[in-house]
Amino acid sequence: MAEKVEVGAKMARSYEVEPIPPYSLRATFTGTEPAFPSVFDGRCLWRVVRASSGTLIPLRVEQVGPPDDPLLLVEVLPSSPPASEADVEEALRALCRFLCTGDDLSSAYAKMAADQALRPILPYVRGMMPWTAFTPVEGLINAIVFQQISLRVAFSIMERFVKGLGEAIRVRGRILYAFPSLDAIMRAGQDGLRMLGLSRNKASYILGIAEALEEGQLDLEALSRLPAGRAIGELTALRGVGRWTAELFLATGLKRWEVVPADDLGVRRAFSSIYGLEEPSGEAIRALCSRWGRDAWPIAYSMLVWAERRERLLKLVGRGARILRVGGPAGT
């Protein structure tokens, strides 16, 4: 321990990461924010990583190259205790997984280009990586918090949850938060969680999951090795986890991209408007996605973002000017 004190105490260390192009941090996070405590300020992504040693490691990431020749500058900000080499390596690995720097979307793009309805979307989503949770645990808790309520509300509750239970770190004149530990969540208990805006049900779901994780009855990483169907089965056995939650978790928490939360309201809206389907069922969407294999979630996510963005645009235009209608379902 002692010899590491002077190494990282004051000086920030920085690293370079070369993502697989095309890659755009800005396209990935503007309009589609990461869940708190990951923060994107328009230029940099800020995040505190909890290493398995327990050390909290604050990171700052900035993209310096263009999407087709991308380079990420990662700064390991000073912390106390200072991060060891092993801590830093672990933090960088987690960061790259989160940022999808090693994920090649070229086959997803090829499939979109070959699809009449998706080809026009492609230029708008190139370089945007699928929304991802920083860790599996975070992904599962996010998915539970996101149930039913609007994204706006869900994000604000996540922020209260993290600020209420996660460690705060002051760095570069900013306050960053670590995602709450399982201990902190369990200490908060039912009442503590409810105070943060969670419903009775969601508070108890999250407590149940935290306990199962702590006692080793639940191993989220182990689900990575199961076929998707079996993983969904294991997950839905948990109280508070239905099919939607299990699928969203697999796609965003474990990056099982052959899985799409097909019953999701936003996904259904996207498939409806882009393919001109009327109230498509989850099964209809699954059928369409199944031919995309592991590109299913990146493609569905692209559709989701584009449809949402277009909706917002139409709403905006609708207020002032005349609408020039382009494509979409023949709605009356």
Place this chain on the structure above:
DNA sequence: AGCCAGGCTCTCG
């Protein structure tokens, strides 16, 4: 004001 929002569980018939 009241309803809906990126669901799930519990209850009841």
Place this chain on the structure above:
DNA sequence: CGAGAGCATGGC
């Protein structure tokens, strides 16, 4: 079994 109520907060 299928249908319905209740739930947290924020926006419209």
